[in-house]
Amino acid sequence: MKNNRGMRFSIRLKIIIMSIMINILICTVMGITIYRFVHTSYVKSASEDTLAVTQIAAKQLNGNLLSLLDAGADDSYANTVMLEDMAQVVSSANISSIYTAGTRNGSLVYLSRPVSDGIAIGAGVESAFQAGMNKALTSDGYVSTDINKAASGAHYITAYAPIFNKAGETVGILGVDYIVDELVNSLNAIVRTIIIIGIILSAVSALVSILMAGGIVSGLNKVERKINDLVSNDGDLTQKIEIKGNDEVTDIADGINSLLEYIRDVVSSIYTSSSKLSGSVDTALDTTIKTNDQLDTVSATMEEMSAAMEETSASLQQVQGSTSKIKEDVQGMYSSVREGTDYAGRMEQRAMEMRQHAEEETNLAKEAADNMADNLNAKIEKSKAVEGISGLTQTILEIASQTNLLSLNASIEAARAGEHGKGFAVVAGEISSLATNSADTAKKIQKISDEVISTVKDLTDEATKMVDFVREKTVDGYLQLMDTGIQYQEDAKKISEMLKRMETASQNIESSMNIVSDAMDDVSTAVDESARGISDVAGAVSEMSDNMNQNREVVNENANIAQQLDGEVNKFKF
Template sequence: MSIKKKIPFLIAIIVIVLMVVTTIFIGNRSSSIIGNKTNTEIQQICDRSAETVSSIIEKEKLAVRIYSEKNVVRNLLKVNKDTPNSEDFNKQQQDMNLALQDYVKETKNLEHVFIVDTKGNIIADSDKDYLGKNLNDRSYNKPSLEGKGSISEVIMSKVTNNPIVVFTNTVKLNNEILGYVGTAVYGSSFSKYLDKAKVSEFSSSYAFLMDYKGNMIYHPTKDKIGKITETPEIKAIADKLNKGETVKGSILKYSFKNQDKISGYQVIPETNWVMVTTSDKSEVLKDVRGMTSIIISISIFLSIIAIGIGYGFSLRITKPIVEIVNLIDKTANLDLENVEEFDKLYKYNDEVGIMARSIGNMRKVLREMVENITSASAAISSNAELVDKLTIELKSYAEKTAEESENLSAGMEENAATVEEVSASSDEMGNAVQSMAEKAAGGSANANDIAGRAERLKNAAFGSNKTANEIYMSVKNDLEKAIENSKSIEKINLLSADILDITEQTNLLALNASIEAARAGESGKGFAVVADEVGKLAEESATTANNIQNVVGQVVEAVQNLSNNSSKLLKFINETVLDDYSNLVKTGEEYNNDAETVNNFMSDFSAVAEELSSSIAGITTAIGEVANTVSDGARGVTEIASKAAGINEKLGDIKSTSEDNKQSADKLQQIVSKFKI
């Protein structure tokens, strides 16, 4: 059940429960109040009616006593006792009968009035039909002849068969009981006193009077007068009185002919008669039931109003909640577009407004997050494509570098072979000018110094290369390491430059040797031949060095292409490695200056042999250095080729990772595309 239905349903239940409780309480309370009031009223009516009946009894007792104290009554009874059936008695009897008839006509509530002698015989009566009848079988006869006034139970008249009540009073003369006077009062005569004894003018209310034996003395239904009461509860009260028990007036509830009754009764002490006032319980509580019906009607009406109010109130509560639920559904369906129709929810100052504002803030954060993710995924995808493109280019450059490195390695091997040949020729030249070398000992010493500086140059070059490699390894990955190592090709160019310098010096020395041989004439022809061969060897070395430079140029061009995509590495090489190589150039210049010093020294001593020996020694040393340099260059080129292969493998891994990143970025883009912002 939705909240929209629960709220009015709950309100209806609460209202109905309250109304039911209120109705029950008011009904019970009203029933109790009216019941108590009715009981009190019934009891009061019973008391008043009992007092009325007591007054009637006292009146009748007084009337019969007054009549019994008349002298004519005493005289009649005295004559009857002394001279019955005498003329005097008959005369008095006739007069008395007439007097009694007049009395009955006067009172109007008496069936007859009679006078009884001590034998229980009626000697005078207002009704001649009773004359001579014996009353010894009547309950009031014996106590009356014993000197006690008596009131009979309800009895049926032997003549008229009407229910009557007999009041008697003893007639005495000088304390001698002569008989008694009795009045037979109609039971119906109480009607004028009791027929209006009703409770609150209820049509079902009435009063009745019964004697201690349960016989009806008076009842609104005349057929019931003189008969035993039909109600067991009432009869039980009469039975108690008949047994001599004391009974006090009270309220009695019973059912008669399936009709609940509320009755009050009161016992009349003089006669033990029971005065009963009764009424239908349904009529007594009719007003309560009417009021209860009105309350129920009002409750139903108020319940309907409450349900309507509850329904309207529930709409007031549930409508924004339903809108919030719709907003949550939109959020759950990844629809984060700003909907203006929901802005009114933010203005609520209750919990609905709090929820709406919280959801609005959440949707705003989600929109910003999706926008950021979209931007980031686009950037990742773009970067992945760029990395993929650069990786392909770098891989191409690495392949070219490896290819050029292999070519360079082959050229270096050819140079090594050439250097070995030059070294062999130098050995022959050394043997030829041995004698001249002895004369140029001083020049040889200087040449040794030059060789030492050249050695330092080589060590400085190696130190610079080592420093460059260490920095290179700490900054970049294997790709950058390989590219950095490929820069060692520059050393080959420098070494090639050194070789060219040496060949130039060798050519210079050969030229000087040729000049000196010309000066020596015939004795210097052999030396001229050697000098010529040395010159040729120097030219071939220059040609080879130029070829090496050409190959190195191609490799450098490939490395330059690779360096264009790795600007940071080029900057490092330009700022560190090339400076070290500049030092090598400076050292080469020093070496050239030293060579000039040797030449000047050799010129000063005019010792062509020593100059030639020094030059040959220098050539030999230079060729050895060239051989070492070429060997180092070959190893460097081989290492470059190996690093280039490693770079190629790493680039493959980078390409694979880049493709994975691009796929992840595409998936992320697909996920983000489901959001509507």
């Protein structure tokens, strides 16, 4: 089976390319390693040879003459001899350049040097060379491991060796640029050899890779053909891949056979589950439809309950308003009863005070009447004697004065008694007049003595009547007033007790109304919460109904998927 996926890289090509790249990498690493090892060995050997040649050449030079050289001594005898000796060294060895240097005035300067270099004696040494020269001045020599290239194209290695005078003192150094072209040529030849060997190994590796890839791809092609056979047999999972051998391709074939067996079991299980799923989907669809219908009924019931709860809430609000009005009326009644109780208490107190006052006045009236009777009797007995007229007259005047005072007190008490004291007020007025007349009469007694006996007799009769009248009318009036005060006190006490019971009843009614009001508030809150709960339930039922509709759509989709799955599974043979 071919797939159009753009440029295709076969497994064989991948194996060949990978093998060639690995071989190139290995050859490159090996070549670089070998080259570095050979390069290091050759350069080390050439450096040692260069240092040895330089040390030998330095021993051939005259150190005493070198110590005489200084700036401006280019044409001196010492410089001429030094140049000749240096020319002999160059002719006997493969040297590109030779020169001497030394310390003058604390600085490194060039000394004897071939004229062709164009550098005079005393010229300062470049800073790049000073480190090596200083090392050579304090040791047996110094050689660089770097291969440099001259302007002429020659390759060289630089070495420095100390020059001694006859006393064995270091007077300068000899610098030699030793030619190593043969070394460079040898290294280049080695590089070429490594490259050629790498190419040969790469070619051999490519050939071996082609052969190995052919064997691997051959087995894979067999597996591919078997898989194509399986595909072309319309899902026949009873087919097997049979490949002889004992390598990874055989393992792949066995794995594919195991996979086919597993797929066969899975498809069989899917077929069984698909049949069950179809039945379950049908049942779920019927259940969903019934549930949706029931949810519609529940939703309508919830709406009716919500309306009923709203009506109940409105009724409760009316009841709460009536309860509040009754509570206010009860509170007003309690205030009125409380005021009545206080007034009854005050009325009872006044009745008690009136009774006590009437009792006191009755006792005083009795005492005054008794005293009056005793005095009258005594005076009457004395008035029988004419000689006692003056004394009796004086006594009568005193009695009249006391009677007048009693009359005044009786008038005051009659005024306090109200309607009951009107008759007593008349009597008190008469007593007052009688007292006045008695006083006038007493005054006339002194002038009219012949009328004394008759007047005394009349006075005795009238006094007796007056005492009887006082005892019968005044004392009885005070007794009636006292009885009235007692009855008034008892009535006020009963009224006070009744009002206290009404006050207690009002308090109980107010407490009951508070309890009823609180209960109505709780009921109203519960009704409101129930209404909200019913509203939430109605919303949830509506949402559930929508979800059930979506669920029915999903069940329908699952039914279609189950049918498609049955169709796909039936394509396989297992």
